[in-house]
Amino acid sequence: MKRSLLAAGGIVGVSALLLSACASEPASEDGPVTITYSNFTSAGGNEDNLQTIVDAFEAENPTITVDITTLPYGDYFTTLQTDLAAGTVADVVDTNYDFFPQLASSGSLAPLEVTNPESYRESLIDAYAVDGTSYGLPSSFSDVVLYYNADLFDTAGLDYPTSDWTWADEQAAADALTDSASGTWGDHQPVSFYEFYKVLDQNGASFLSDDRTSVAFNTPAGIEAAEWLTDKSGTVMPTIEEGQGTADFDTNLFLEGKLGMMHSGIWVFGALADAPFTWDIAVEPGNTQQASAVFSNAVGVSAASDHIAEATAFAEFLTSSQTMIDVRLDSGWELPPTSDEDQLAVYLTKDTPANRQAVFDSLDSIALTPLVENGQQEMQDIVTEELIEAQAGRKSVADALASAEERINAVIG
Amino acid sequence: MVLPTALDAPTVPAPSRAPRSRKKPRASAGYVLTVLAFLLPSAIPLTLFVLGPMVAAAWISFTEWNLITPMEFIGWENYRSLLADERTGEVFLHTIGYIAGYLPLVYIGGLALALALNQALKGRSLWRGIYFLPVVTSWIAVAIVWRWLLNPNNGVVNLALGWFGIDGPGWWTDPDWAMISIILASSWKDLGFVMVILLAGLQTINPDLYDAAKVDGAGAWSRFRNVTIPMLSPSTFFVVVISLINGFQVFDQVYAMTGGGPGGSTQVVVQQIYDLTFRYGAAGEASALSWLLFIVILAVTVIQIIGQKRWVHYG
Numbered sequence: 001m002k003r004s005l006l007a008a009g010g011i012v013g014v015s016a017l018l019l020s021a022c023a024s025e026p027a028s029e030d031g032p033v034t035i036t037y038s039n040f041t042s043a044g045g046n047e048d049n050l051q052t053i054v055d056a057f058e059a060e061n062p063t064i065t066v067d068i069t070t071l072p073y074g075d076y077f078t079t080l081q082t083d084l085a086a087g088t089v090a091d092v093v094d095t096n097y098d099f100f101p102q103l104a105s106s107g108s109l110a111p112l113e114v115t116n117p118e119s120y121r122e123s124l125i126d127a128y129a130v131d132g133t134s135y136g137l138p139s140s141f142s143d144v145v146l147y148y149n150a151d152l153f154d155t156a157g158l159d160y161p162t163s164d165w166t167w168a169d170e171q172a173a174a175d176a177l178t179d180s181a182s183g184t185w186g187d188h189q190p191v192s193f194y195e196f197y198k199v200l201d202q203n204g205a206s207f208l209s210d211d212r213t214s215v216a217f218n219t220p221a222g223i224e225a226a227e228w229l230t231d232k233s234g235t236v237m238p239t240i241e242e243g244q245g246t247a248d249f250d251t252n253l254f255l256e257g258k259l260g261m262m263h264s265g266i267w268v269f270g271a272l273a274d275a276p277f278t279w280d281i282a283v284e285p286g287n288t289q290q291a292s293a294v295f296s297n298a299v300g301v302s303a304a305s306d307h308i309a310e311a312t313a314f315a316e317f318l319t320s321s322q323t324m325i326d327v328r329l330d331s332g333w334e335l336p337p338t339s340d341e342d343q344l345a346v347y348l349t350k351d352t353p354a355n356r357q358a359v360f361d362s363l364d365s366i367a368l369t370p371l372v373e374n375g376q377q378e379m380q381d382i383v384t385e386e387l388i389e390a391q392a393g394r395k396s397v398a399d400a401l402a403s404a405e406e407r408i409n410a411v412i413g
Numbered sequence: 414m415v416l417p418t419a420l421d422a423p424t425v426p427a428p429s430r431a432p433r434s435r436k437k438p439r440a441s442a443g444y445v446l447t448v449l450a451f452l453l454p455s456a457i458p459l460t461l462f463v464l465g466p467m468v469a470a471a472w473i474s475f476t477e478w479n480l481i482t483p484m485e486f487i488g489w490e491n492y493r494s495l496l497a498d499e500r501t502g503e504v505f506l507h508t509i510g511y512i513a514g515y516l517p518l519v520y521i522g523g524l525a526l527a528l529a530l531n532q533a534l535k536g537r538s539l540w541r542g543i544y545f546l547p548v549v550t551s552w553i554a555v556a557i558v559w560r561w562l563l564n565p566n567n568g569v570v571n572l573a574l575g576w577f578g579i580d581g582p583g584w585w586t587d588p589d590w591a592m593i594s595i596i597l598a599s600s601w602k603d604l605g606f607v608m609v610i611l612l613a614g615l616q617t618i619n620p621d622l623y624d625a626a627k628v629d630g631a632g633a634w635s636r637f638r639n640v641t642i643p644m645l646s647p648s649t650f651f652v653v654v655i656s657l658i659n660g661f662q663v664f665d666q667v668y669a670m671t672g673g674g675p676g677g678s679t680q681v682v683v684q685q686i687y688d689l690t691f692r693y694g695a696a697g698e699a700s701a702l703s704w705l706l707f708i709v710i711l712a713v714t715v716i717q718i719i720g721q722k723r724w725v726h727y728g
Contacts, residue, residue, distance in 0.1 A: 078691045081694075082691075084480060084481045085480040102479070102481065102694070103481070105482075107482070108481055240586045240675075241565040241566050241586050242565075242566045243564075243566055377694070378693045381692070385674070388675065388676070389675075389676050392586070394676065
């Protein structure tokens with residue numbers, strides 16, 4: 001039935017041998033050039049927005065045609081790795097902050113001569129540079145905030161969340177909003193790696209030790225942070241059996257008006273645009289301190305590209321042009337990585353949600369994704385798996401963290 | 414569905430032992446070319462997509478490779494670390510657990526269907542077609558439907574169990590039930606395949622045998638036990654061999670239904686190979702695991718081919 005699966009890795013190897021032979025054709029001098037761009041950032045609703053930016057680029061550069069391939073996030077990195085192995089990688093590729101170190105250190109990306117480095121937010125362009133040389137250009141950034149259904153808060157007679165809320169305030173509101181009779185839940189926060197390192201920070205704990213070769217979360221403060229995530233399940237948040245953890249579960253529940261609060265990224269703005277109730281956002285509450293998760297994406301130029309100059313020009317346009325800024329601000333497609341605060345001010349004037357200032361206030365205290373040299377993905381998977389064991393009640397939180405500590409240290413040490 | 418070529422040899426009646434001519438017939442060049450021409454269409458894809466990757470995987474298994482950076486030769490290190498890693502034992506145990514549930518279920522179910530549809534039933538061909546439909550359906554579609562059916566919260570199965578006052582389990586959210594869910598879905602999907610093979614086997618049984626048994630006073634059960642089962646043994650052997658080979662390579666349904674979870678309870682060998690290659694950047698270790706799996710499958714199959722002499726009757 002599927003004998004060929006036996007050699008899953010082998011297929012890649014053979015493809016590499018076969019395809020590298022016929023991958024590239026020589027560059028033509030000044031003639032029309034077609035460059036390829038493989039992305040995940042426009043998948044699921046922003047394809048037209050990307051096309052608008054690409055159309056503007058092609059209008060300015062009539063000799064360059066951009067051939068776009070859009071893949072869902074879930075498939076993107078598998079495809080990218082396979083393409084790299086096979087020598088069929090696109091000229092311009094998307095990456096995120098987590099995957100960038102692996103890409104850059106493998107020599108897959110060309111060093112970029114950036115025309116206008118000062119047009120980018122400094123922290124973002126620095127995140128994609130190695131020893132002062134840019135290997136990627138930030139294309140967008142976003143953060144995670146606390147969404148709330150104002151109508152549900154009104155009905156319950158509660159004050160709206162503010163930027164100086166703490167976990168205790170959130171817990172009290174979540175308890176008050178949860179009403180099993182009407183099927184209303186108070187709160188939703190994913191139980192995963194991406195939430196865990198952030199709540200650790202919010203509780204003054206840290207994920208990794210200073211030398212990044214072992215974890216540091218198995219402490220009383222770490223256990224308290226993990227409990228903050230896992231104890232919501234079945235009390236103020238639906239359980240896994242009830243569907244929690246499946247794709248878009250929280251957004252859909254929120255849209256149905258059955259969820260008081262949820263922790264989610266600003267990329268959900270679009271999905272909530274037509275919600276039949278009033279909603280707004282606030283900076284995520286912390287316990288001992290505030291900490292918000294910030295995610296950024298970037299594009300790099302393949303070192304194997306035959307059209308590095310054209311590809312770099314496109315990468316710059318895609319990440320710094322006025323068209324890009326307008327499209328992103330207009331559609332709420334994450335945030336443009338621009339250093340021009342006046343441009344971003346436009347973002348604040350748009351309505352729904354009203355408190356867009358929270359998006360920028362969240363940037364004041366950022367919880368950075370813990371990155372390790374080896375075993376990044378495995379580390380993330382182990383954390384999520386062990387936390388879910390605790391969430392489902394199959395392990396105590398203390399046991400789950402102890403087990404996660406042992407397993408991760410064996411991988412990253 | 415890849416129908417095996419070498420393995421189904423035992424299902425055809427053993428060749429009659431005609432005396433061989435002493436003189437080897439000389440094949441003309443034209444004859445050889447004709448044979449080659451007929452073989453090429455299957456030989457080329459087989460070489461490109463099965464043999465080639467197997468050889469490549471053997472090479473990769475001696476290297477450290479994350480698909481992106483150049484391969485680094487490390488000798489037997491991948492095999493050593495796999496054998497030392499307790500997860501290797503776990504994924505093989507999970508796989509064997511799957512086979513232990515799947516094989517009896519799909520065989521008994523397929524046999525029951527084959528016996529039923531071997532009767533002079535109205536609309537027999539239609540029924541056969543219906544039971545074969547899942548076999549030709551994409552695993553992803555089947556997996557999604559089964560996830561709905563077995564949804565612990567609002568799935569049809571738990572709803573139906575609720576009518577009888579049974580509190581349905583957390584099918585794919587409970588580590589104790591997740592593999593059972595996969596076994597159920599897999600058996601359902603493959604029933605039709607087993608049915609077709611056994612149906613073909615049933616139809617080759619000489620009716621005279623049943624008549625003779627009747628004359629000797631054998632009842633229905635006795636005829637089934639002493640005529641049907643032994644006469645069907647070549648088909649049974651084929652089903653068992655193929656199901657075991659496919660069972661060791663179970664992947665699509667696991668990937669689509671549980672992704673190896675919850676808590677790693679359905680992490681089977683090929684899922685582990687996939688994760689090692691595409692999630693954890695360990696294509697070398699994954700290739701080594703592929704070869705370990707190949708050796709296990711080969712050993713199990715050879716044992717069966719040797720063991721068949723004890724129980725398979727070629728009429």
